[in-house]
Amino acid sequence: MKTVLISGGGIAGPASAFWLRRFGFAPTVVEIAPGPRPGGQTVDLRGVSRVVAERMGVMPAVSEAKMHERGLEYVRADGTRSAVMHAELLDGAGPVAEIEILRGDLAAILTEATAGVEYVYGDSVTELQQDATGVEVTFASGTRRRFDLVVGADGVHSRVRRLAFGAESEFVHHLGGYTSYFTVETPEPLDHWFKVYTAPRGRWVGLRPDHDPQYAKALLSFRSPVISYDRRDLAAQKRLVREQYAGLGWHTSKILAQLDQADDFYLDSTSRVVVPEWSRGRITLVGDAGYCGSPMAGHGTALSLVGAYVLAGELAAVDGDHARAFPAYQARMQAYVDQRMELPPGGIKMAMPMSWFGIRYRDFVLRTMTSKLMSGALAKMTVVKPDAIELPEYRARVR
Numbered sequence: 001m002k003t004v005l006i007s008g009g010g011i012a013g014p015a016s017a018f019w020l021r022r023f024g025f026a027p028t029v030v031e032i033a034p035g036p037r038p039g040g041q042t043v044d045l046r047g048v049s050r051v052v053a054e055r056m057g058v059m060p061a062v063s064e065a066k067m068h069e070r071g072l073e074y075v076r077a078d079g080t081r082s083a084v085m086h087a088e089l090l091d092g093a094g095p096v097a098e099i100e101i102l103r104g105d106l107a108a109i110l111t112e113a114t115a116g117v118e119y120v121y122g123d124s125v126t127e128l129q130q131d132a133t134g135v136e137v138t139f140a141s142g143t144r145r146r147f148d149l150v151v152g153a154d155g156v157h158s159r160v161r162r163l164a165f166g167a168e169s170e171f172v173h174h175l176g177g178y179t180s181y182f183t184v185e186t187p188e189p190l191d192h193w194f195k196v197y198t199a200p201r202g203r204w205v206g207l208r209p210d211h212d213p214q215y216a217k218a219l220l221s222f223r224s225p226v227i228s229y230d231r232r233d234l235a236a237q238k239r240l241v242r243e244q245y246a247g248l249g250w251h252t253s254k255i256l257a258q259l260d261q262a263d264d265f266y267l268d269s270t271s272r273v274v275v276p277e278w279s280r281g282r283i284t285l286v287g288d289a290g291y292c293g294s295p296m297a298g299h300g301t302a303l304s305l306v307g308a309y310v311l312a313g314e315l316a317a318v319d320g321d322h323a324r325a326f327p328a329y330q331a332r333m334q335a336y337v338d339q340r341m342e343l344p345p346g347g348i349k350m351a352m353p354m355s356w357f358g359i360r361y362r363d364f365v366l367r368t369m370t371s372k373l374m375s376g377a378l379a380k381m382t383v384v385k386p387d388a389i390e391l392p393e394y395r396a397r398v399r
Contacts, residue, residue, distance in 0.1 A: 001026045002320040005137055005147040007125050008154035009036065011043075011103070012287030012304035014110035016151055017117045018056060019312030023394070025320065027117055028147070030139065032124040032154075036111055038104040038264065041181050041217055042067055042194075042208050045099040048336075048387040049302035052309045058109050065105040067209060070192045074363055077197065077249030079188070083363040085370060102211075106301070125150075128163045130282050149322055150283045151311070153304075156273055157231070158289035164280045175294050176348050177202070177270035179221040180241050182262035186216035187251040197250035198359050202352040205245065205252050218255045220245060221270070223352050237267045270294050270348065272341065279326035286311050291333075293341030303340055306389065307333055313394030336389035 002025050006013045009031030017027040045053055045062065053059050071086040111119070120139075127138035128150060135150045152160025162168055186207060196206040202223030207216040222244045229236060238259050245252050259265070273292035278285045285291075287304035310332050315325040353359045 002148040003028070003146075004149045004151060005030065005125075005135070005145070006151045006153050007158075007160045008152070008287075008289070009033065009111070009119065009121070010107055010153070010155065010287075010304075011110065011301055012153035012289070012308055013151075014107065014114050014117075015052075015056075015305050015308035016153055016286055016312060017114045018110065019309050020315070021114065021117055023312055023316035025312070025315070028120065028145075029114075029117060030120045030123055030125065032122070032140075034122045036104075036108055038108070041103055041219065042069070042100045043103045043106060043301040045101070045301065045305075047302065048389060048391055049305045050099065051391060052305045055309070056110075056113060058113055061109045061112075062099065062101055062106065065101055065109065067100040067102065067211070068192050069100050069194050069209060071194065073193045073195045074366070075195050075197050075250060077199075079250060083366040083370070085366065102217075103301070125159050125163065128160070128283060130164075135282050148282070148320070149315075152283065152285045152289040153287050153308075155288045156268065156271055156292055158285065160283065161275065161285055161289050164283040165275065165285075171273055171275050173272045173274065174226050175270045175272055175343075176225070177221060177223045177352065178227065178267060179219065179270060179295055180237075180265065180267040181217055181219045182259070182265040183210065183215055184218045184255055184258045184262070185214060186210075187254040189213065190216060197248075197252070198352065198362075199248045200353075200355055200359070202348070202354050203245065203248065204352055205248065205250060205255065207251070207255075218258075220255070221352065223348060223354065226269070234265055238262075238265060241267065274341075278330050279322070282322055284311065284322070284326050284329070291337045291341065293343065299340035303337060306336065306391070309391070309394075310389075313392060316394055332389065332392075336387055339385065339388040 004020055004025050004027045006016050006027055006029045009029050013029050017029050020027040053062060073081055074083040076082050123139045123141045125137055126140050129136040134146050134148050136146050138144050152158045154160055156172060190207060190209045192209055194208045196204055198204055204221040206219035210216055220241055242256055245256055272294050273288060275290045278290045286307045288300055291303060292300060311329045314329040318324045350362060353362055
């Protein structure tokens with residue numbers, strides 16, 4: 001039975017572990033966090049990613065945990081509505097899909113579905129040495145173990161990618177922004193709306209519903225060139241966010257007042273990950289570590305779920321021969337990845353204008369395009385393109 005180390009316990013990691021175990025491999029998941037990470041922003045399941053979730057048998061749990069969002073509502077500083085996009089407007093292709101679920105909830109469901117898989121929390125990979133028969137892995141704890149294969153499912157700032165492929169700067173491309181999110185007591189009833197206030201200098205202040213209406217997920221995004229900061233220093237990151245948003249209207253001050261107490265605070269760049277070849281010998285990448293269009297493109301969860309399924313399936317189809325499986329995995333996924341990494345029209349400039357004029361123009365365009373007069377034309381312009389992949393029914397024997 002081939003052993004596989006998976007670095008990363010978010011979405012791509014447990015999904016990979018599920019399918020690898022299903023097809024007879026022995027996966028081990030290592031995660032730098034001390035345990036499963038709760039909370040996080042809302043993610044969605046649509047298209048082929050939902051098919052994968054159905055094949056995993058997790059859809060009942062997903063349906064039970066899913067959020068109900070009515071759509072996206074842009075608001076002014078006084079809270080009045082400036083523009084709105086209903087969830088059903090683009091037939092599931094818009095910013096709010098039919099099935100929305102908190103990232104932490106989905107990760108917990110996937111982890112629960114991998115009962116029996118070895119999880120190592122509070123540790124990480126520090127060195128990889130591969131040879132003709134396997135990979136010698138050194139961990140931060142000082143432990144050394146040997147595996148047949150290694151999968152990097154550890155996100156945009158992947159350690160596996162850095163160790164086996166090269167410096168992060170070769171593969172991670174900054175798109176001109178940063179995003180922070182954390183849980184807050186909601187300053188107003190959201191009534192199932194994802195509400196966003198936009199201020200000049202490309203700043204977003206958003207509130208998304210939580211399961212408990214007393215709380216919300218704050219989403220603070222801002223445009224900026226690359227900022228140098230210590231990704232381990234949360235206090236410094238919180239100060240950075242506070243400086244960006246000081247003095248803004250709507251509920252900004254109430255949100256910032258809860259920043260220091262937020263235990264699920266997260267800050268990262270709006271970046272795109274492009275890795276020309278997803279494997280190096282016995283080491284490969286899945287999800288954001290290998291292909292990520294940024295939060296603006298969305299589809300990160302879909303790419304992780306589908307990528308995990310195809311990777312495990314292609315390995316199983318050739319009885320674990322990575323030399324054949326890894327190229328087949330990329331060949332089957334490439335068109336779908338390219339499709340789902342495309343940014344929305346206008347990119348970050350349209351979503352987060354720098355001036356009051358730009359904000360008003362964006363909202364005017366949205367109001368016009370979503371009006372009764374233009375709704376037919378909008379529907380034609382935004383016809384959902386079929387996912388550029390056909391999912392095989394992998395039927396490799398279970399060992």
